[in-house]
Amino acid sequence: MEALFPRIGSEKEPRVYDGLPLLRDDVAGPRSSSRKAHRGPIFAIMILAPLATVVVLLGWSTKSGILAGSSTPPVSDDCDPAASGFQCQPEFSHYWGQYSPYFTVPSDISTDIPSGCEVTFVQILSRHGARDPTASKTKTYNDTIKQVQAKVKSFTGPYAFIANYSYTLGADQLTTFGQEEMVNSGTKFYNRYRSLAKSLEPFVRSSSENRVVESALNWTQGFHAARQADKSAAVDSGFPYPVILQYEGDGFNNTLNHAICAEFENGTDSEIADDAQDAWAKIFVPPIQARLNAGLPGANLSIDQTINMMDLCPFNTVANDDGTISPFCSLFTESEWHSYAYYQTLGKYYGFSYGNPLGPTQGVGFVNELIARLTNTSVQDHTSTNHTLDENPATFPLGRKLYADFSHDNDMTTVFSAMGLYSDTLLLPNTTIVEARAAAGYSAAWTVPFAARAYIEKMQCRGHSEELIRVIVNDRVQPLSSCGGDDLGRCTLGKFLGSLGFAKMGGFWDQCFG
Ligand SMILES: *[C@@H]1O[C@H](CO)[C@@H](O)[C@H](O)[C@H]1NC(C)=O
Numbered sequence: 174m175e176a177l178f179p180r181i182g183s184e185k186e187p188r189v190y191d192g193l194p195l196l197r198d199d200v201a202g203p204r205s206s207s208r209k210a211h212r213g214p215i216f217a218i219m220i221l222a223p224l225a226t227v228v229v230l231l232g233w234s235t236k237s238g239i240l241a242g243s244s245t246p247p248v249s250d251d252c253d254p255a256a257s258g259f260q261c262q263p264e265f266s267h268y269w270g271q272y273s274p275y276f277t278v279p280s281d282i283s284t285d286i287p288s289g290c291e292v293t294f295v296q297i298l299s300r301h302g303a304r305d306p307t308a309s310k311t312k313t314y315n316d317t318i319k320q321v322q323a324k325v326k327s328f329t330g331p332y333a334f335i336a337n338y339s340y341t342l343g344a345d346q347l348t349t350f351g352q353e354e355m356v357n358s359g360t361k362f363y364n365r366y367r368s369l370a371k372s373l374e375p376f377v378r379s380s381s382e383n384r385v386v387e388s389a390l391n392w393t394q395g396f397h398a399a400r401q402a403d404k405s406a407a408v409d410s411g412f413p414y415p416v417i418l419q420y421e422g423d424g425f426n427n428t429l430n431h432a433i434c435a436e437f438e439n440g441t442d443s444e445i446a447d448d449a450q451d452a453w454a455k456i457f458v459p460p461i462q463a464r465l466n467a468g469l470p471g472a473n474l475s476i477d478q479t480i481n482m483m484d485l486c487p488f489n490t491v492a493n494d495d496g497t498i499s500p501f502c503s504l505f506t507e508s509e510w511h512s513y514a515y516y517q518t519l520g521k522y523y524g525f526s527y528g529n530p531l532g533p534t535q536g537v538g539f540v541n542e543l544i545a546r547l548t549n550t551s552v553q554d555h556t557s558t559n560h561t562l563d564e565n566p567a568t569f570p571l572g573r574k575l576y577a578d579f580s581h582d583n584d585m586t587t588v589f590s591a592m593g594l595y596s597d598t599l600l601l602p603n604t605t606i607v608e609a610r611a612a613a614g615y616s617a618a619w620t621v622p623f624a625a626r627a628y629i630e631k632m633q634c635r636g637h638s639e640e641l642i643r644v645i646v647n648d649r650v651q652p653l654s655s656c657g658g659d660d661l662g663r664c665t666l667g668k669f670l671g672s673l674g675f676a677k678m679g680g681f682w683d684q685c686f687g
Pocket residue numbers: 333334336337
C-alpha cells in the first residue's frame with residue numbers, strides 16, 4: 174500500500190476517520206472503465222490538522238516567497254505568473270488540449286466584479302494540477318522511446334537530444350509544477366473573493382484519487398497563506414480545513430467522478446470519442462509521421478506513436494519544476510499543435526460533452542448539488558449523488574458562501590455540458606473550424622487544462638432586487654446565453670435556475686441502465 178502523499182515523510186501520514194490511508198488509484202486513461210475500486214471500508218472526512226500545518230510551514234521555507242506574501246513568483250520563469258497562468262510559448266502551449274497548464278483564456282467580457290455588485294456566494298470547481306501521464310500511457314511512452322532509441326542509429330538536427338534522453342516520467346501523480354499551480358489557484362481565489370474569504374472558510378470536497386486530494390490540499394494552502402498575509406483578515410483558525418471525499422470506483426456514487434452509468438461506461442457510447450479521434454488522426458498525423466520517420470531513420474513510428482511523441486512535449490514540460498518547455502515541443506509546428514488541440518478537443522466533446530448522448534447526463538448530479546447550494550434547499554437528484562453524504566449537514570452543509578470542489582477534466586466537461594455551457598458552438602471535423610471554435614470559447618485547452626477552474630458567482634447588485642449569477646471558466650466570462658445573460662454575462666438567479674431543467678429532470682439517466 175502506498176502512502177497517501179509520497180512526497181511527504183512517511184511518519185506524517187494524515188489522520189482519516191476510519192484510520193485507513195487512501196490507496197493510489199491506478200487510472201488507465203481518460204475514459205477508463207477499469208478504475209480499481211478500493212473495496213475496504215469507506216471514509217468521508219479527512220482531518221489533516223498536524224500534517225497540513227507542517228506542510229504549509231515547509232512550503233514557506235523551501236519555496237520562493239509567494240506563500241510568505243512577498244512578490245517573488247513561485248516559479249522562476251517570468252512567463253508563468255501566478256495570476257495569469259502559463260504564458261510560456263503560448264503559440265504552442267495553449268494548444269495542448271487538456272495537457273496545457275492553466276492559462277488565462279481571453280474574455281470578451283471583463284472578469285472584474287461588476288461595479289455596484291457584491292459577491293455573496295462562490296462555488297469553484299477545479300481540476301487537479303499538472304500530473305505525470307496515467308499509468309497505461311506512461312508505459313506506452315516509455316515503449317515508444319525505447320523503440321526509437323533501439324532502432325535509430327544516429328540522432329541529428331532537431332532530434333539530437335533524443336540520443337541522451339531518458340524516460341523518467343512517473344504515473345498519475347501531481348508534479349511539483351502541478352502542486353504549485355494549485356497553490357497559486359488558492360491564492361488567486363483568495364485575492365479575487367477577498368471580501369468573503371478574509372472571514373469565511375471554504376467548504377472543500379474532493380474526489381478521492383491521490384492527485385485530486387493533494388490538489389485540494391495545495392489549493393487550501395495557497396488560500397490560507399494569502400489570508401495569513403492579509404493584515405486585515407480574521408485569524409484563520411479553521412485551517413487546515415476538512416476535506417470531504419467522494420470515493421472513486423465502481424459502484425460508488427460520486428458527483429466529481431463518473432462511474433455508475435453502465436451504458437456510458439461500457440456501452441457503445443463509450444467508443445464514440447475514440448472513433449472521432451481516430452478519424453481525425455488519420456488526416457492530420459501522416460505528414461508529421463512521415464517527417465519524423467525520415468528524420469529518425471528506422472524509427473518506424475505508427476500514427477499512435479507519432480501522437481505519443483507529441484504528448485511527450487507537454488508531459489516533459491510539466492515534469493520540470495519551473496515548466497521549462499521540453500525539446501520535444503519544437504519537433505512540431507504551430508499548425509500541427511492546432512491540429513493536436515483539435516484532436517484532444519474531439520476526445521472531450523465526443524467523450525463527455527454534447528457529442529456523446531450520455532456525456533452531459535454524467536454532470537447532472539453536481540449541478541443538482543450546485544442548485545441546492547445556491548438556493549439553500551436540500552439536494553433533489555436521482556443520478557450520481559450519494560444521499561448518505563448529501564443528506565448529512567456535516568458532509569453537505571447548506572448556507573455556506575464559499576464552496577470548493579476538486580475533480581477531473583472529464584467530469585468538469587460533463588458538468589459544463591449539464592449546465593448548458595458552450596452549447597451554442599458546433600463541432601465540425603477540421604482544424605479551420607478549431608480556430609472558429611476557439612473564438613467562440615470551446616476547446617479542451619480553454620476549458621479543462623491542468624488546474625482548470627470554473628467560478629460560479631452569485632452577486633447582489635445595486636439596482637437589482639434579485640441576486641445575479643455569473644460563470645467564469647479559466648478567467649473567461651461565459652455569456653450565459655441559455656438564461657439570457659446581460660452584457661456582463663449575468664443572469665438573474667431565477668432565470669439561471671430556470672435554465673437548468675436538464676439537470677433537474679435527471680438528464681437521460683434512465684438510459685444508463687438497459
Ligand atoms: C550525449 O551524451 C554523450 C556522452 O555523455 C555526449 O558525448 C554527447 O554530446 C551527448 N549528446 C547530446 C546531443 O547532448
